Amino acid sequence: MVGRNEVVSPHVFLIKVRHQAFVNNNYLIVDPVSHQAVVVDPAWEMDKIQVELEHAQATLSGILITHSHHDHINLAKPMADFYNCPIWMSQREIQSSGFSSRHLIALDDTAFHVGGLSIQPILTPGHTPGCVCFLIGNNLFSGDVLFAEGCGICMDLESAYAMFDSLELLKAVIKPDTHVFPGHTYMRSPGQNFGDLLGYNIYLNFPDKYAFAAFRLRKGQKRENLLAFR
Numbered sequence: 001m002v003g004r005n006e007v008v009s010p011h012v013f014l015i016k017v018r019h020q021a022f023v024n025n026n027y028l029i030v031d032p033v034s035h036q037a038v039v040v041d042p043a044w045e046m047d048k049i050q051v052e053l054e055h056a057q058a059t060l061s062g063i064l065i066t067h068s069h070h071d072h073i074n075l076a077k078p079m080a081d082f083y084n085c086p087i088w089m090s091q092r093e094i095q096s097s098g099f100s101s102r103h104l105i106a107l108d109d110t111a112f113h114v115g116g117l118s119i120q121p122i123l124t125p126g127h128t129p130g131c132v133c134f135l136i137g138n139n140l141f142s143g144d145v146l147f148a149e150g151c152g153i154c155m156d157l158e159s160a161y162a163m164f165d166s167l168e169l170l171k172a173v174i175k176p177d178t179h180v181f182p183g184h185t186y187m188r189s190p191g192q193n194f195g196d197l198l199g200y201n202i203y204l205n206f207p208d209k210y211a212f213a214a215f216r217l218r219k220g221q222k223r224e225n226l227l228a229f230r
């Protein structure tokens with residue numbers, strides 16, 4: 001029984017999905033009261049997501065897209081059609097990518113609700129022009145902006161500067177005990193505390209955008225690393 005003013009934590013389920021060299025983290029976030037759910041960046045293996053929905057006895061009510069790279073939007077349209085639910089993507093990402101769907105809803109940084117889930121978009125350009133992270137309860141879904149040990153690749157100086165500003169914004173607004181759920185896993189498992197990332201993620205520890213950009217765009221990075229940290 002839930003009291004009227006009681007805040008109920010959303011349930012987060014990790015779904016590992018694969019296609020060829022791609023390994024992505026999909027997340028199902030379920031409101032335990034209404035049993036409405038949203039999925040973040042669905043790709044590759046719809047059956048796995050559907051199994052998780054069934055286990056959670058939840059209804060898919062929306063699709064959150066952190067950015068428009070193929071490995072993050074692969075299932076957005078088919079799932080939106082199947083479940084007749086919205087796809088949320090930032091306005092800037094829609095404009096820069098040309099992504100379209102009759103289910104598409106443009107985001108800014110205004111919070112919105114799905115059932116009892118309060119979803120706060122945080123605009124974090126850099127990896128792409130319209131990247132967005134989603135804060136839901138005590139959980140940050142960071143796409144390819146922030147990984148446990150790194151951050152997404154940046155294509156040029158301008159995007160590296162933007163990424164620095166985005167990471168500084170996260171440092172300003174995200175509480176240390178927030179769980180970070182990135183789009184890809186490298187060494188540490190998803191759900192690390194943001195406060196711990198501040199200690200070991202070098203990209204959160206540059207003094208200014210110039211030093212950050214020089215390191216992020218450094219020569220000699222292995223191609224496999226560039227691909228992995230996309």
Ligand SMILES: [Fe+2]
Binds near residue numbers: 067069127144152
């Ligand atoms: Fe990406």
